[in-house]
Amino acid sequence: MENNFAKKLIEWYKINLRDLPWRKTNDPYKIWVSEIILQQTRIDQGTPYYLSFINKFPNVKKLSESTLDELMKVCQGIGYYNRIVNMHKCAKIVVIEYNSNFPTKYSELIKLPGIGDYTASAISSICSGESKMVVDGNVIRLFSRLYNLNYQQHSSIMKKTIKKIGEKEILKFNSGDFNQALMDYGSMICSPKKYKCDKCIFSKSCEAFKFDIVDELPVKKKNITISQRFFNYFVVIDKSLKVKIHKRKEKDIWNNLYEFELLETNNKISVKDAETYLEEKHQRLSFKKKHQLSHKLTHQVLSIDFWIFEVDEVFKYGIDLPSLNNYPFPKPIFTIISKIQ
Ligand code: SF4
Incomplete structure (x- = not known):
């Protein structure tokens, strides 16, 4: 010493x-x-x-x-x-x-x-x-x-x-x-x-x-594997300008934060794929816009597409868009919320 x-x-x-x-x-x-x-x-x-x-x-x-x-x-x-x-x-x-x-x-x-x-x-x-x-x-x-x-x-x-x-x-x-x-x-x-x-x-x-x-120095761990994930968030807006969100409960990233409906896929999907996925759940839907961004975490890179749809119905447990600010969201989702409000 x-x-x-x-x-x-x-x-x-x-x-x-x-x-x-x-x-x-x-x-x-x-x-x-x-x-x-x-x-x-x-x-x-x-x-x-x-x-x-x-x-x-x-x-x-x-x-x-x-x-x-x-x-x-x-x-x-x-x-x-x-x-x-x-x-x-x-x-x-x-x-x-x-x-x-x-x-x-x-x-x-x-x-x-x-x-x-x-x-x-x-x-x-x-x-x-x-x-x-x-x-x-x-x-x-x-x-x-x-x-x-x-x-x-x-x-x-x-x-x-x-x-x-x-x-x-x-x-x-x-x-x-x-x-x-x-x-x-x-x-x-x-x-x-x-x-x-x-x-x-x-x-x-x-x-x-x-x-x-x-x-x-210091000697670092070699070959940290970075995985690529593809997230598709469906931001479905009803007739009274409300959306549905839920709390993440999986043993995964962002546990206990809120999100829109998520579909994780192996690759990017098309508008047609997004429509087909939602058609099983909603009637009379119309595609409005897609936002996309990439988000880096320590061991993962997320490619995130936000699919904005409008539907001709009223959700029973919807949240109006301004009230989304009261909920904790992961940073990339919060970034997009400010664009759709
Ligand atoms: S490596 Fe660090 S401890 Fe060594 S001389 Fe440089 S600043 Fe100082």
Whole structure:
């Protein structure tokens, strides 16, 4: 380990501290909200979600009293929605088992839904000073380069090795500061592509810099298979300008968000195919328009066609078009809703 690693890192952190809303509090509830939101979302994208989340649900009690639909609406567009479902479950448990006092001990946090080692370490180190080191993607990148660690980047051996190196250092300082400094340094200086070795305070001892292998680390998993899916959404508008929607319940993407009637196919379909499909369910329908878009997820690319039809009937449980804004939808569907309203 570089001499005075933690001391130098924390000095850098104090000077380069970012003015982020969750840095101004030690409230474990707010730290938890920020950590969950930022798990899979960049800071610039996650900050507006954090602010509207705290505005709508300022404490764990308020969150526990909300419906899942209300919560999903606030988080609409954020992606990886299982974490949001887990937040709802977690809030209810905290209210019942901890009398609405969000726990700060690692041993209690780790038992709650959606809280793993990373989040429990972050909350316990920031809120109760426990010497638990956080190992996120930024920390993995920084340590893999500093020490030329060749393990696959998210493997358990990589995380164990980093903790072994770092946890001796964390004992010397405020663990919350140490963890936040590590994550910031990895994100701001030892970035994935635009790393700033010329400004790095550790460049003299950095193995990757010395051997000119910065681009090769951390070692990534090879051959992630990306599947292509074809979604056809049928936006069928009745005589009173209402449409039908339902909540997704499959073990698939976008669980608990709303959608129009969906037909997934192996390839793109034609207007004729769309009409044939709907003719079995509706009479006197007329095709109006098609919107199409492509949506990329981590392991999937979705080719989505929205088929807009009008029918000469009145739906029993239809929703009028302006009221669609009250429901949580996946981002691509919400984009199209604004075009049909
Ligand atoms: S010298 Fe470059 S690669 Fe090494 S830790 Fe610093 S920024 Fe990262």
